[in-house]
Amino acid sequence: MAEWIEACAAGDIDEEDVMRFDHAGRTFAVYRSPDDEYFATDGLCTHERVHLADGLVMDDIIECPKHNGRFNYKTGAAKGAPVCVNLKTYPVKVTAGKVLIEIE
Amino acid sequence: MSAADFEMSNRPRRDYSLVGESTRRAIETGLASAEWYHTEVARKTMKELMQRSDAPAIRDTMLWIGLILGSAAGAITFWGTWWCVPFFAVYGVLYGSASDSRWHECGHGTAFKTRWMNDVVYQIASFMLMRNPVVWRWSHARHHTDTIIVGRDAEIAVMRPPDLLRAALAFTGYGDFRHALPALLRQASGRLSDDEKSYIPETEWQRAVVAARWHVAIYVATVAVALYTRSFLPLMLIGLPRIYGSWHMVLTGLLQHIGLADNVIDHRLNSRTVYMNPVSRWIYWNMNYHVEHHMFPMVPYHALPRLHALIKHDLPAPNPSMWHAYKEAWPVLLRQLRYEDFYLKRELPATARPYRHEFHNMAVSAAAE
Numbered sequence: 001m002a003e004w005i006e007a008c009a010a011g012d013i014d015e016e017d018v019m020r021f022d023h024a025g026r027t028f029a030v031y032r033s034p035d036d037e038y039f040a041t042d043g044l045c046t047h048e049r050v051h052l053a054d055g056l057v058m059d060d061i062i063e064c065p066k067h068n069g070r071f072n073y074k075t076g077a078a079k080g081a082p083v084c085v086n087l088k089t090y091p092v093k094v095t096a097g098k099v100l101i102e103i104e
Numbered sequence: 105m106s107a108a109d110f111e112m113s114n115r116p117r118r119d120y121s122l123v124g125e126s127t128r129r130a131i132e133t134g135l136a137s138a139e140w141y142h143t144e145v146a147r148k149t150m151k152e153l154m155q156r157s158d159a160p161a162i163r164d165t166m167l168w169i170g171l172i173l174g175s176a177a178g179a180i181t182f183w184g185t186w187w188c189v190p191f192f193a194v195y196g197v198l199y200g201s202a203s204d205s206r207w208h209e210c211g212h213g214t215a216f217k218t219r220w221m222n223d224v225v226y227q228i229a230s231f232m233l234m235r236n237p238v239v240w241r242w243s244h245a246r247h248h249t250d251t252i253i254v255g256r257d258a259e260i261a262v263m264r265p266p267d268l269l270r271a272a273l274a275f276t277g278y279g280d281f282r283h284a285l286p287a288l289l290r291q292a293s294g295r296l297s298d299d300e301k302s303y304i305p306e307t308e309w310q311r312a313v314v315a316a317r318w319h320v321a322i323y324v325a326t327v328a329v330a331l332y333t334r335s336f337l338p339l340m341l342i343g344l345p346r347i348y349g350s351w352h353m354v355l356t357g358l359l360q361h362i363g364l365a366d367n368v369i370d371h372r373l374n375s376r377t378v379y380m381n382p383v384s385r386w387i388y389w390n391m392n393y394h395v396e397h398h399m400f401p402m403v404p405y406h407a408l409p410r411l412h413a414l415i416k417h418d419l420p421a422p423n424p425s426m427w428h429a430y431k432e433a434w435p436v437l438l439r440q441l442r443y444e445d446f447y448l449k450r451e452l453p454a455t456a457r458p459y460r461h462e463f464h465n466m467a468v469s470a471a472a473e
Contacts (some may be wrong), residue, residue, distance in 0.1 A: 056155075
């Protein structure tokens with residue numbers, strides 16, 4: 001059953017940046033876009049097991065720190081080699097200054 | 105400086121195929137696709153270092169293309185006289201060596217901020233190097249996932265025990281050429297090797313074949329022009345610079361990993377940073393900071409000196425020159441002829457965190473089984 005889990009405070013992430021969030025043995029990446037919106041995806045690149053939170057956010061793209069694999073973190077879409085499999089995304093809301101992720 | 109040596113009796117030789125015994129062992133032990141050591145760098149600082157910019161690469165690319173066209177013009181003008189030799193010498197290095205660093209940086213997508221600029225230069229440089237742009241994009245991704253992991257890394261330049269004749273031939277350009285051209289022809293005929301299939305997703309195979317066919321078509325056209333004009337000149341300008349101009353790529357590139365450890369998950373053990381003269385650094389696009397590049401591949405070439413200054417407290421001292429690095433590596437290679445597990449282990453400064461050895465020891469003991 002899905003539940004909303006607090007990932008971090010809204011101010012913990014800079015604009016156009018990403019942060020790692022681990023919960024119940026799983027790892028997630030939480031993003032703050034240049035437009036000050038928040039998003040969340042699985043934390044590991046679908047190409048190799050590399051934490052996306054160490055990567056670079058550019059507009060709506062997260063680039064894997066290891067192989068330059070690029071995803072649209074808003075939709076999870078893989079944007080070309082070396083990534084071929086989309087990222088799973090999660091609903092996010094900001095309540096009372098906290099970033100919450102809906103996780104099953 | 106110290107060296108590590110291991111008993112070699114009854115150990116099987118390393119299996120460098122990507123679908124063999126070493127591959128199986130690397131996967132089973134967790135050495136493949138492992139989480140690697142990296143120096144701690146504050147997120148804010150790393151984010152600044154990773155920032156892309158078009159300006160440095162546009163400047164360097166315009167200079168590169170300008171010098172290529174200028175030296176080509178000189179070579180054509182003086183064709184048939186000895187005066188063409190210095191022009192070809194310059195042209196060859198720009199074509200056969202500088203293209204390697206452009207291929208590499210654009211393959212990482214870090215040279216330019218603008219994506220299509222990376223892609224265009226990547227395609228051009230791949231052609232110059234006789235490298236299939238699809239195959240090599242994936243092989244290099246593997247090289248970064250499993251750097252110098254035997255049975256996994258497709259880009260190990262000097263295997264153990266080292267083939268010194270082959271390494272010497274590499275400086276002539278012929279050593280690599282005799283593999284690059286047949287590979288391109290094979291791929292153009294629609295056949296990928298088992299090794300290639302091991303690191304390229306099936307969805308990309310056809311793209312690799314098509315890319316090879318484009319390359320071959322341009323080479324065929326070049327040969328046709330040479331035959332039609334009854335001149336060797338077209339081949340001196342397209343194709344052959346891959347041979348006579350690749351010496352600088354080999355000179356700098358061999359130093360990246362030779363003589364250092366394999367089967368480790370700490371780039372400080374298997375990669376080498378070497379201080380170089382400014383000309384070589386321009387040709388090589390700062391890949392002399394190789395430990396830094398492997399630890400943080402998304403840092404653009406122009407930011408590597410800054411990254412080096414930031415993390416050198418955690419790395420072995422860089423070699424002060426290429427000469428020093430070769431002088432250091434040569435006796436190790438000679439020793440590896442008899443004891444292939446021998447490698448150079450450089451001392452860390454007192455400010456560094458200890459090496460990560462655990463996988464290395466496990467892999468070596470596994471190899472003894």
